[in-house]
Amino acid sequence: RRRAHSALAETLRELPDRQVWHRAAGAAGADESVAAALEDAAERSRHRGGAVTALERAAALSVSPGRRADRLLRAAELAVDSGHRETVERLVGAARTLPLTTAQEATAKWVLSGFEDGMRESPSHIGELAALAASVAADGYPDPALRILWGAAARCFWSEPGPDTRRAVLAVADGFGIPAGDHRKLGIDSIVAPFERGEQVLAHLRVFAGTTGRDPEVDHYLSSAAYQVGAFDLAAHFAGAAAPGFRSAGRLGLLTRALAIQASSLARLGDLAAATPIAAESAAFALETGQPFMHATATVTQAEIAALRGDYPQAATLAMDAERTALAAGARPVLAKVQLARGLIALGEGRFDDAFTDLARIHDPRDPSYSLSLRACFLTELAEAAVRSGRTDAAAELLRELEPAAASTPAPALQIGMRYARAVLAGETAAELFTLALQADLTGWPAERGRLHLAYGEWLRRQRRVVESRTQLRTAREIFDALGFAAWSERARLELRSAGESSPNRDPDARERLTPHELSIAQLAAQGLTNREIGQRLYLSHRTVSTHLHRIFPKLGISSRGDLAALLPTLEETAG
Structure with a gap:
C-alpha cells in the first residue's frame, strides 16, 4: 500500500496538494519534508476542515516534539475558526502530552479561550x-x-x-x-x-x-x-x-x-429588514459553535431591532437574555448594547428620564456597561433622551468629554451623533446647526437622517414655524415608515397632526409578518434559489425549507414562490 501511494505521488507532481497526501500515506515513519509540505498545503487550503486534518497528519509525521506541538496548536487555531470546540480540546490535549515551551503553553491557553475571547480570564x-x-x-x-x-x-x-x-x-x-x-x-x-x-x-x-x-x-x-x-x-x-x-x-x-458584525451594523444604519434574518442566523450558529458571547451579541442586536420596531416586551426579554450571559463575565460591548436597547424601549414608551439614565451608563467608566468605542456610537439616542427629560446639562457634560475625540477622528457615528446632539441641545439658535447636520453626507445612514428631520421639524413647530415644520416632519415620517421604526413613525405623525396635517394609516410591511427565520428563507427564495440551495445556505434539509415556505405563503397572502420577488427585495438589494 505504501508503494502504491508512492507511485501515485510520482504521477501527481503537477498537483502538489493532492500529491502530498499520497506522500504522507506512503511514509513509513516520521518524515519532516512531508510534514512541511502538508503544513504548506494546509495554509493554502480554502476549507479549514481539510487544513486541520492536514496539520494533524503533519504533526504525526514531525521529527521533533517541538514541531509536532507547533502543528497541533496551529490545527487547534483553525478548528476555532471552524467552530469545532471538541476538536480544539482534543488537539490541545494532544499537544500538552509533549514537552511544551513557555510560549507553546501560553499559546495553548490562548487557543482554548478562543471561543470566549478570554472573557473568563483576568484583564x-x-x-x-x-x-x-x-x-x-x-x-x-x-x-x-x-x-x-x-x-x-x-x-x-x-x-x-x-x-x-x-x-x-x-x-x-x-x-x-x-x-x-x-x-x-x-x-x-x-x-x-x-x-x-x-x-x-x-x-x-x-x-x-x-x-x-x-x-x-x-x-x-x-x-x-x-x-x-x-x-x-x-x-x-x-x-x-x-x-x-x-x-x-x-x-x-x-x-x-461576520454575521454578528453585519447584523449589528445594519441595525445601526436602520436597515432592519436585512439585519433581522442575519442576526437570527448569527445567534443560531453561535449556539452551534459554542460561542456564548457571540450569541449574546446577536441576541442584543435582536433586542435593538425589536425595540426600534416597537415590540417592547420582546425587546426587553431579549435584552435580559443577553445581559444574563454578559454580566457575570463583564462583556462590556454586550452590556452597552443592552443599555441601548433599554434606552430605545424607554424612549418609545415615553419614559425619557429612564432612557437618559440607561444610556448615560455607557459613558460611566465605573459601570460594567462602559465601552470605550461604543460610547461614541449612541449619541443621537442620548441627546434625544436628554432634551425630552430636561437633562440637557448632564448631556452637555458628556459631550464635552467626547469633544477631544471628535476633534481627532472623523469616525462617522461619532461625528453624526455630535452634530445631532449640538443641534438639539442648542435651543433657540439651533436652525443653523440642523442645516449643517443635514448637509453632511448621510448616504447609507437613513435612520440618522430621519432622526434629524424629525428633531428639526419638532424644533420648527415649537418656534411657531409650522409650515416649514411640515416638510421636515413629512420627510421623517416617510423615512421611518420605510424603515419600520414604529415609535419614531408615530411621533412624526403626532407632530404632523399638531402642525395641521393628517397622515395615511401605515400598514405593516410584508416582512414584519414573518419570523426572522422565515424572513431569511423567504428572501433567499425571492432570489430564485431552490429549496435544496436554501437548505445548503442555512444548513437545513430541503423538506424543512418546503415546510417553512408553505407556512410563509398564507402569512403574506400569496400562493406560490413566484410572488415572493414582488413582495420582498432580495437580500443583496436590502443590504445595499
Whole structure:
C-alpha cells in the first residue's frame, strides 16, 4: 500500500496538494519534508476542515516534539475558526502530552479561550499575551505573533484593561514593522486606539472598500476595524463580503462573527429588514459553535431591532437574555448594547428620564456597561433622551468629554451623533446647526437622517414655524415608515397632526409578518434559489425549507414562490 501511494505521488507532481497526501500515506515513519509540505498545503487550503486534518497528519509525521506541538496548536487555531470546540480540546490535549515551551503553553491557553475571547480570564492576561506576541515575533515567527496579538486586542474590546495596557499592546503592534495598511494591523489599531488611530484606519478602509471578495479573512479584519471606529456602513459592507467565503469554507466560527458584525451594523444604519434574518442566523450558529458571547451579541442586536420596531416586551426579554450571559463575565460591548436597547424601549414608551439614565451608563467608566468605542456610537439616542427629560446639562457634560475625540477622528457615528446632539441641545439658535447636520453626507445612514428631520421639524413647530415644520416632519415620517421604526413613525405623525396635517394609516410591511427565520428563507427564495440551495445556505434539509415556505405563503397572502420577488427585495438589494 505504501508503494502504491508512492507511485501515485510520482504521477501527481503537477498537483502538489493532492500529491502530498499520497506522500504522507506512503511514509513509513516520521518524515519532516512531508510534514512541511502538508503544513504548506494546509495554509493554502480554502476549507479549514481539510487544513486541520492536514496539520494533524503533519504533526504525526514531525521529527521533533517541538514541531509536532507547533502543528497541533496551529490545527487547534483553525478548528476555532471552524467552530469545532471538541476538536480544539482534543488537539490541545494532544499537544500538552509533549514537552511544551513557555510560549507553546501560553499559546495553548490562548487557543482554548478562543471561543470566549478570554472573557473568563483576568484583564491582566492581556499584557501577558502582548509580551508573548513580542517574544514569538523576536524568535522569527511574525504570523503566529500577530495572531496572538489579535487575541490580546480582542480582549481590549470585550473588557477594559486601562490606558497603560492599551498602550503596551499598541507598542508591540507598532514594533512588528508591518505596513500601516496591513489588515491585521488595522484591526488591532482600531480596537486598541479607536480615536487616536481612527483617521488613518478610516483612510485605509475607504481604499480597501473597492477590493472586497478576494479573501474572507481580510474582509473580516476590515469589518471589525470599521465597526470599532463607528463606520457602520463600511462594517456592513466588509462583513457582507466575508460571510460567503466563510460559509463555503465551512468556517462557521468566523461566519458567526461576520454575521454578528453585519447584523449589528445594519441595525445601526436602520436597515432592519436585512439585519433581522442575519442576526437570527448569527445567534443560531453561535449556539452551534459554542460561542456564548457571540450569541449574546446577536441576541442584543435582536433586542435593538425589536425595540426600534416597537415590540417592547420582546425587546426587553431579549435584552435580559443577553445581559444574563454578559454580566457575570463583564462583556462590556454586550452590556452597552443592552443599555441601548433599554434606552430605545424607554424612549418609545415615553419614559425619557429612564432612557437618559440607561444610556448615560455607557459613558460611566465605573459601570460594567462602559465601552470605550461604543460610547461614541449612541449619541443621537442620548441627546434625544436628554432634551425630552430636561437633562440637557448632564448631556452637555458628556459631550464635552467626547469633544477631544471628535476633534481627532472623523469616525462617522461619532461625528453624526455630535452634530445631532449640538443641534438639539442648542435651543433657540439651533436652525443653523440642523442645516449643517443635514448637509453632511448621510448616504447609507437613513435612520440618522430621519432622526434629524424629525428633531428639526419638532424644533420648527415649537418656534411657531409650522409650515416649514411640515416638510421636515413629512420627510421623517416617510423615512421611518420605510424603515419600520414604529415609535419614531408615530411621533412624526403626532407632530404632523399638531402642525395641521393628517397622515395615511401605515400598514405593516410584508416582512414584519414573518419570523426572522422565515424572513431569511423567504428572501433567499425571492432570489430564485431552490429549496435544496436554501437548505445548503442555512444548513437545513430541503423538506424543512418546503415546510417553512408553505407556512410563509398564507402569512403574506400569496400562493406560490413566484410572488415572493414582488413582495420582498432580495437580500443583496436590502443590504445595499
